[in-house]
């Protein structure tokens with residue numbers, strides 16, 4: 001049995017690390033035989049307070065918690081940051097030990113894609129994959145849906161938890177689980193923010209000190225649009241264009257700022273009440289994404 005060894009002896013039970021599917025199945029089968037429920041938090045590592053919030057929720061909702069750390073090559077485009085994606089395994093395992101997670105599943109790429117990336121079966125959530133974020137990152141949500149389906153099949157959890165920060169990802173996963181009749185409850189957890197409003201993200205580490213000071217403007221811009229919608233603004237296109245212009249004037253390079261229906265990310269009409277404002281914007285080397293769901297009947 002592989003465990004993560006903490007230098008600090010105050011934590012008696014270092015988290016168990018499992019790297020292959022057979023061993024993982026043996027563990028989860030044993031739990032199921034004991035009638036224990038299983039919570040699952042899939043991650044790509046470089047854990048921050050947002051991930052740890054998911055872990056805490058899992059520990060409340062299930063008897064056992066599995067966290068996966070796997071940087072999934074299938075969801076990165078050719079020009080994206082797969083090779084440079086931050087890897088902080090020791091710190092991650094220390095944090096997960098402290099949170100009393102039962103198992104960290106940390107497979108190699110070959111364990112997940114034994115036949116290679118090109119050959120493997122892929123999952124496409126047709127209605128959501130190519131819009132909003134998907135129109136800027138072709139293939140991204142196919143990569144996410146495929147790896148999440150595989151991980152769910154490996155762990156077979158009762159509940160799986162995802163952050164609302166990746167709003168479209170959460171919708172994609174919910175739709176996939178519904179369409180493929182997967183027996184798991186998907187739980188979305190509200191975005192965890194820094195005190196100045198910046199959404200927690202592994203990619204915040206790419207920001208220089210100067211950029212870090214500017215970064216919360218992205219959330220302020222969302223709040224500003226929210227205020228205008230609350231005051232009755234319904235010319236969505238004008239609101240989007242103005243907000244994008246404001247953000248770019250401050251030094252961002254915005255891929256999109258869109259107001260959409262929260263349930264399916266389609267264009268809203270003036271009668272829709274459940275909306276979400278979604279943004280993706282570059283600040284130096286960091287591509288920051290954020291969103292603000294709003295209920296206009298509140």
Ligand code: PAF
Nearest residue numbers: 042043044072144147166
């Ligand atoms: O949100 C993430 O970290 C990833 O997209 C996920 C869900 C772990 C799939 O690789």
